[in-house]
Amino acid sequence: MTQPSENDRRVTGRIKAYLSVCPLLPTMAEYQPGVCNIGANQRRARRLSAIASFAVAVGITLAVVRGAVPDLSLWATVPFIFGGYIGAFQDYFRFCVAFGALARYDLSGSGGKSGRVDASEAVRADRRQAAKILLLAAVATVVTSGLGAVLLRLV
Numbered sequence: 628m629t630q631p632s633e634n635d636r637r638v639t640g641r642i643k644a645y646l647s648v649c650p651l652l653p654t655m656a657e658y659q660p661g662v663c664n665i666g667a668n669q670r671r672a673r674r675l676s677a678i679a680s681f682a683v684a685v686g687i688t689l690a691v692v693r694g695a696v697p698d699l700s701l702w703a704t705v706p707f708i709f710g711g712y713i714g715a716f717q718d719y720f721r722f723c724v725a726f727g728a729l730a731r732y733d734l735s736g737s738g739g740k741s742g743r744v745d746a747s748e749a750v751r752a753d754r755r756q757a758a759k760i761l762l763l764a765a766v767a768t769v770v771t772s773g774l775g776a777v778l779l780r781l782v
Contacts, residue, residue, distance in 0.1 A: 656739040658732040661752030663721040664744075668736025670718045677714030683707045688775065692782065701776065708771055712764035720760060727757035 658664055665673075684707040690696045717723050726732055730750045733741035744750050 656737045660749035661756040664726050664732040665723045666734035666737030666739055669733050673714040673717040677711045680707045680711035705772055709768040712767045716760045716764055722756050724757040724760050727753035
């Protein structure tokens with residue numbers, strides 16, 4: 628058997644580094660600044676909130692398509708789409724925006740602890756991650772709403 632090349636070892640190291648913080652892995656039981664601040668129970672709550680928000684947005688859209696409500700009612704979907712994306716991204720990234728802003732964490736549903744973040748660098752990392760999630764949700768909302776408006780014009 629041949630020895631792995633230097634490039635193979637470098638790629639393997641990058642993959643391992645990525646997988647160590649990959650959001651697709653099971654929920655962590657330890658707080659990590661800017662990476663993970665909620666456990667399984669908190670993630671489930673955000674997932675259900677996202678599903679409910681998207682369902683309301685779809686319901687309003689269907690009512691507009693069927694002519695049951697005026698076209699301007701589509702504007703009412705925007706907060707639900709935004710809320711849906713926030714919930715979905717919080718679940719995906721294992722990170723609560725509000726907890727990040729308030730310097731808190733809750734991993735109690737995953738065998739960890741809940742508490743307050745005291746280290747100033749950790750608080751900064753959490754707030755940066757919270758801002759990134761909000762920005763990502765806002766961009767996704769604008770794109771989704773724009774595409775939806777264009778598609779509804781075609782119908």
